[in-house]
Amino acid sequence: xxxxxxxxxxxxxxxxxxxxxxxxxxxxxxxxxxxxxxxxxxxxxxxxxxxxxxxxxxxxxxxxxxxxxxxxxxxxxxxxxxxxxxxxxxxxxxxxxxxxxxxxxxxxxxxxxxxxxxxxxxxxxxxxxxxxxxxxxxxxxxxxxxxxxxxxxxxxxxxxxxxxxxxxxxxxxxxxxxxxxxxxxxxxxxxxxxxxxxxxxxxxxxxxxxxxxxxxxxxxxxxxxxxxxxxxxxxxxxxxxxxxxxxxxxxxxxxxxxxxxxxxxxxxxxxxxxxxxxxxxxxxxxxxxxxxxxxxxxxxxxxxxxxxxxxxxxxxxxxxxxxxxxxxxxxxxxxxxxxxxxxxxxxxxxxxxxxxx
Numbered sequence: 001x002x003x004x005x006x007x008x009x010x011x012x013x014x015x016x017x018x019x020x021x022x023x024x025x026x027x028x029x030x031x032x033x034x035x036x037x038x039x040x041x042x043x044x045x046x047x048x049x050x051x052x053x054x055x056x057x058x059x060x061x062x063x064x065x066x067x068x069x070x071x072x073x074x075x076x077x078x079x080x081x082x083x084x085x086x087x088x089x090x091x092x093x094x095x096x097x098x099x100x101x102x103x104x105x106x107x108x109x110x111x112x113x114x115x116x117x118x119x120x121x122x123x124x125x126x127x128x129x130x131x132x133x134x135x136x137x138x139x140x141x142x143x144x145x146x147x148x149x150x151x152x153x154x155x156x157x158x159x160x161x162x163x164x165x166x167x168x169x170x171x172x173x174x175x176x177x178x179x180x181x182x183x184x185x186x187x188x189x190x191x192x193x194x195x196x197x198x199x200x201x202x203x204x205x206x207x208x209x210x211x212x213x214x215x216x217x218x219x220x221x222x223x224x225x226x227x228x229x230x231x232x233x234x235x236x237x238x239x240x241x242x243x244x245x246x247x248x249x250x251x252x253x254x255x256x257x258x259x260x261x262x263x264x265x266x267x268x269x270x271x272x273x274x275x276x277x278x279x280x281x282x283x284x285x286x287x288x289x290x291x292x293x294x295x296x297x298x299x300x301x302x303x304x305x306x307x308x309x310x311x312x313x314x315x316x317x318x319x320x321x322x323x324x325x326x327x328x329x330x331x332x333x334x335x336x337x338x339x340x341x342x343x344x345x346x347x348x349x350x351x352x353x354x355x356x357x
Contacts, residue, residue, distance in 0.1 A: 001016055008145065011292050027096050046139075060128070064119055129198065152188070154209050181228055205244050205246045207248045217253060246267050255277075270328075271330065284326070311350065
């Protein structure tokens with residue numbers, strides 16, 4: 001059975017030869033494993049580990065496409081810069097990480113309407129046609145399920161005004177935040193129409209949307225329902241019009257939002273972050289008849305590089321998740337370079353062993 005067939009069956013809750021496998025890695029993990037001689041520099045993780053899925057991030061949604069990021073400060077370890085969203089961010093230079101928010105030009109509706117919204121047009125320069133075409137062709141050669149991937153509206157908004165001003169806006173001026181969500185939703189769909197009409201449709205859509213932190217979503221279910229969900233439904237409806245299943249990623253604790261995410265139309269929830277309070281087996285008991293799941297394997301167990309810890313984690317989850325035919329194995333976060341290559345190879349082999357039907 002091919003990887004594409006496994007993912008399709010998983011999304012339809014149908015039995016396959018084994019549960020499918022997919023994974024994300026920090027960029028320095030690939031560099032480390034190349035350095036240690038385990039991989040070639042030109043070899044992708046998908047090809048090396050024979051994953052069942054492949055994705056391509058095709059869009060650039062920065063507000064000002066013509067703006068050149070300006071360095072504000074730099075040390076041996078970090079670089080602080082001003083970007084085309086009017087945001088000041090700090091990144092680590094020695095390892096991959098999420099950028100630190102320093103300041104934002106956009107803090108209210110007026111600044112958004114004057115400085116950002118007019119720039120958010122479906123300019124074809126936002127689309128990487130060549131990369132999409134190449135990834136789509138590579139996935140087809142290897143019989144992998146191919147997804148267009150990119151951010152949805154929540155992940156578009158906070159790079160512009162930061163979580164703090166976005167969340168205060170949800171309370172003080174919800175129509176402003178809703179306008180931002182609707183604007184990015186419409187922009188995303190218009191760009192998808194241009195790309196897919198020219199290069200063909202993918203097998204599915206993968207949206208990144210980190211809506212939670214440890215123990216809580218960033219917003220209440222009511223706020224999600226009123227402000228963000230309409231844009232989610234708009235983007236997902238477009239996918240469904242073309243028979244494209246939708247996978248939605250969210251780090252953090254988002255269990256209270258899951259019923260409305262299902263109602264918005266998602267087919268699969270990913271990444272199910274254990275350390276934030278998410279529980280894969282509980283979610284499957286509650287919603288496994290409605291959606292599929294990907295993730296929920298505690299990446300901290302891989303940090304230990306201890307095979308016994310990995311065996312325990314996998315044996316507690318895979319046999320149970322196999323029963324509903326709706327699960328793809330994935331860690332609950334990207335794999336860092338502190339995970340030895342031999343550890344990850346053992347992990348994959350163990351998954352295949354436990355995941356066979």
